[in-house]
Amino acid sequence: MMKTIYLLNGPNLNLLGKRQPEIYGHETLADVERDCAALARDLRLGLETFQSNHEGAIIDKIHEARDKAAGIVINPAAFTHTSVAILDALNAFDGPVIEVHISNVHKREAFRHHSYVSRRAEGVIAGLGTEGYSAALRHLAKLLD
Ligand code: DHK
Numbered sequence: 001m002m003k004t005i006y007l008l009n010g011p012n013l014n015l016l017g018k019r020q021p022e023i024y025g026h027e028t029l030a031d032v033e034r035d036c037a038a039l040a041r042d043l044r045l046g047l048e049t050f051q052s053n054h055e056g057a058i059i060d061k062i063h064e065a066r067d068k069a070a071g072i073v074i075n076p077a078a079f080t081h082t083s084v085a086i087l088d089a090l091n092a093f094d095g096p097v098i099e100v101h102i103s104n105v106h107k108r109e110a111f112r113h114h115s116y117v118s119r120r121a122e123g124v125i126a127g128l129g130t131e132g133y134s135a136a137l138r139h140l141a142k143l144l145d
Contacts, residue, residue, distance in 0.1 A: 002044065002045065002046050003045055003046065003070035003071070003144055004045065004046035004047065004048055004068060004069050004070060005040060005045050005046070005047050005048070005069060005070065005071050005072070005073060005137065005140055006048050006049075006050065006061065006062075006065045006068070006069040006071075006072045006073070006074075007033065007036055007047060007048070007049045007050070007073045007074075007133065007137075008049075008050050008051075008058060008061060008062070008072060008073070008074040008075070008076075009029060009049075009050070009051040009052075009074075009075050009077065010051070010052070010053075010058060010074075010075060010076040010077035010078065010079045010080070011052070011053040011054075011077045011078055011079065012053065012077055012078070013029055013051055013075060013077050014029055014051050014053065016028050016029040016032065016102075016130075017029070017031070023102075023103050024102050024103065025102065025129050025130055027129075027130045029051060031130070032130050032133055033049040035130075035133075035134065036049070036133055036134060036137055037049070039134050039137050039138070040137060043137065043138070043141040045070075045137070045140075045141060045144075047137075048068070048069070055079055055083055055085060055086065058076070058079065058086060058089075059085055059086060059089045062086070062089040062090060062092075062093055063089060063092070065093055065095075066092065066093055066094070069093075069095060070095050070144050071095045071096045071097070071098070071140040071143065071144055072090070072093060072095065072096075072097045072098070073097075073098050073100060073133060073136040073137060073140065074090070074097065074098075074099060074100070074117065075099070075100045075101060075102065075133075076099070076117050080099070080101070080105075080112075080115045080116065080117055081111055081112060081114055081115065081116070082116070083116055083117075084116055086116065086117060087116040087117055087119060087120055090117065090120040090121075091120055095144075096122045096140060096143045096144070097117075097120055097121050097122060098121060098122060098123050098124075098125065098136040098139060098140055099115065099117050099118060099121040099123070099124045099125070100124075100125045100126075100132040100133055100136050101124075101125065101126040101127070101132065102127075102128075102129055102130055102132060103126070103127060104126050104127025105126050105127075106126065106127075107127070122139075122143065123136070123139060
């Protein structure tokens with residue numbers, strides 16, 4: 001049976017391409033999701049995409065992933081730095097998790113240097129722009145092979 005990856009994006013990423021393009025680039029979230037869907041097809045993986053500005057909605061989606069997904073790619077955006085609840089939800093998920101940040105958070109304000117989610121992630125990608133999502137998908141494909 002085809003394995004499915006959940007691609008999850010947190011708050012404000014619905015504004016990708018419009019919000020601070022000097023930091024987050026010009027690609028929209030729809031562009032990213034379309035490119036990842038094409039890559040997932042090449043990798044023979046299913047892909048479910050989800051974005052929310054609400055912490056609880058992201059947690060509910062991670063709970064859903066427990067039964068439906070083999071792995072998770074997540075950009076928790078600002079919740080990266082604040083959310084023990086998202087970490088706990090990911091700890092209740094059995095498969096591999098890759099954390100993605102579009103910007104290099106370590107080059108930015110000190111409050112972006114700490115991630116709760118990194119305690120759970122197999123790998124963390126930061127600063128590759130939206131290419132980070134495809135790198136994460138490729139790596140998950142190898143881990144799940
Ligand atoms: C996106 C955000 O919205 C910020 O809150 C994070 C992350 C960084 C990113 O680089 O994708 O600090």
